[in-house]
Amino acid sequence: MSLEANLNACLEIDGALAVALVDTASGMALATAGNPRGIDLNVAAAGNTNVMKAKEKTMKDLGLKDKIEDVLITLTSQYHLIRPLTDASGKGLFIYLVLDKEKANLAMARFKLASIEKAVSV
Template identity: 60%
Template sequence: MANVEVSLKETMTSIEGALGVALVDYTSGMALGTLGGGKHLDLAVAAAGNTDVIRAKARTMEMLGLQDEIEDLLITLGSQYHLIRLLKSRGSSGLFLYVVLDKANSNLAMARHQLKRIEEALEL
């Protein structure tokens, strides 16, 4: 089992093209931990903004009467992928992992696979 710091480091090193990662509480919008980012990628701002994305999608699913759970959300930009994975493991209710990938240097399928594996090992 890995703690938050180890999981964030593993995300950055095991997912090719990772530019930044955050573990976020979507009830408050607060980042519980971040790694990477930079002056053009403020992960605290992104954490709060992506909380709104999750809330909007959950409301839409409710209005549509969909009885399902969000696995992950993908936002594609010209040069980046923004991957949001809602955590389902024990003790992680209300949390998501947010990863920004360099589109030219990443494999989206492998990133999703690695993120699922990292989620399963995360101990909160």
């Protein structure tokens, strides 16, 4: 499945507003899709790169050998999900998904995003 098809699959998740594929090294959005309702996905990509780097540093400082499955940020009207790619070709990349909190089922969104992420190959 193409990158565009994977991003479109993310947008089919109930409540999905926007999605971006982000490079952790540069903080740049490599691809985006959707209507983020006033959120600049390029700024969000850079900011969420800082979130990922901070979490990775904290895990290293704590001596944790686990890997991040996803990061959830809950706002009053939205969920923001960050999911690192696990395929070797996607090392250093993550999917950033914005969901409308009223329309999304968080458990199902996490399940579907995990499935889509496994299919992403860059």
